[in-house]
Amino acid sequence: MRTVAKPASPSSPGPSAGAWARTSKKLWRSRMMYVFVLPGTIYFLLYKYVPLLGSVIAFQEYSPFQGFLHSDWVGFAHFRRIFDNPEVVQVLINTITLSFLQIAFAFPVPIALALMLNEVRQEWFKRFVQSLVYLPHFLSWVVVIGLVTLFLRSDGVVNSFLVNVLGMEPVLFLQQPYLFKPLIVLEIIWKEAGWGTIVFLAALAGVNPELYEAAIVDGASRWRRIWHITLPGIRGTIVILLILRLGTVLDNGFEQIFLMLNPYVQEVGNVLDTYVYYKGILQSDFSFATAVGLFKSVVGLVLVVAANRLAKRFGEEGIY
Template identity: 75%
Template sequence: MNTAASTIQAKTARKALWKYRYLYLLVIPGTIYFIVYRYIPLLGSVIAFQDYNPFQGFLRSKWVGLEHFYKIFDNRDVIRVLFNTLQLSLLQIAFAFPAPILLALMLNEVRSSLAKRWIQSIVYLPHFLSWVVIAGIATVFLRSEGFVNQLLHSAFGTEPIYFLQTPMFFKPLLILEVIWKETGWGTVVFLAALAGVNAELYEAAVVDGAGRLRRIWHITLPAIRSTVVILLILRLGSVMDSGFEQVFLMLNPYVMEVGNVLDTYVYYKGILQADFSFGTAVGLFKSVVGLILVVLANRLAKRFGEEGIY
């Protein structure tokens, strides 16, 4: 009986495989990419538990266990860098994460489809600029003889303000860059969720006398709540990632104390100083913390009645 059922299931699976063969072919390149560039390199994480020597390789390097992980919490530089990373990530969650939601809500209220498409096209454009270009624009505008200082001098007669060299301005500047670059692109998911809202709900709310803010609060926001929760869970998984390229391009000796984050620290320590084992240990620690945060956030979301990501 079990053999017959297994045979039927195998035939059904083969038929489904042949029926959707072209879809599976499309999946193959992405699968190969993740295997080659994501999963196979994980084997190299073993050097976090070794005193790795490139000339001796993985097999002959001395095994030191958790020694490098102990160093993470004994090293004052790592503690400072960890604080910078968490602070920058929390600022991004507090200010950059809600920005696409607010923009999507505003775009959803635009009734002219032509104006809506034009606005969407304009706000999408910064996403396609590289961080090198963004950093270049920021430098041109904010340097001591840049446009912003010239404008302030002509309007208020102020002396040049060293935005790029002042630690106080470093993190707000990074947050503003992220908001400007990614807010428009982030609205794609929320606008897709809003497109599925039944228009009759808005019509019924208007008949009942609900104003625009009431309609947004009782119809629009509940429609995207599950999407917001899922994206927030995923964002918490990368709370230890502050964006290496952006931070690295904006760093200079004047702001190193407040701007050096885990990603740049691993680069300086692991690559430039050739301390591969310690750099890998920091990276592995960062990944484990991200995984724990995702699991906890997913459980918390389910406890409040949301679906979560798994």
């Protein structure tokens, strides 16, 4: 005898109603956590996502008097100008060159500094060195460039030493185009290397100490322990930070470059950040400046995705 299933009562809650009730309870239990998250969420919505709507002017011949709705649409004309203009091509070359110099020379310094501090056994000396190398991070670029200018200008401390003590001719450090990029990289190393060391020291704290003990028993030297235990232990952290750094390969930092620029080094020192400022603010070419900024963002996104996939192909976790 076949039994006919009775239809569900209209008053009984269905599966969706039960799931909604459970979700509501979870949200209510975690309400204080969402309250803490709310200010950060509002910040990113107002200052990161809402301004993205203004990127539409990259496809317009924008006029402040006509606004977003009435400015003429020009499609990808401003993006074609990026590659048709020899000045922009030179600025792009300057940006990429400076970024890869930073990756090649500034990125490994915090790793080496963390490895050296990890080998220090005197805790008081280790804390002293940590505090000493962290300190420059808290100085603004205005202060840092002021110190650099004070030391390297034609009548500065370094030239006074060269002339009065060594009997040499003064060197115009800040006016030599071939010295501009090395100075930028050295400033970044001095200011940010100590702060970057924090991440790698935290990663080193997670390496299993039993591995070192076993290596010592096997007779491994200190260099062998660093090469075969320490570096592989923080390889994932190095890869993640390198991927994130590649995402900003076209972002050299406006403030530092702008403060270091002068007419003598303008040709080799002008990068996309300063070029956008000159075009967008000083020359009121808003659409073209926005197109350059949007181009930077797209290139950064492509590099992050590509580097992340490459890292996963080599067995690393990546950033997502």
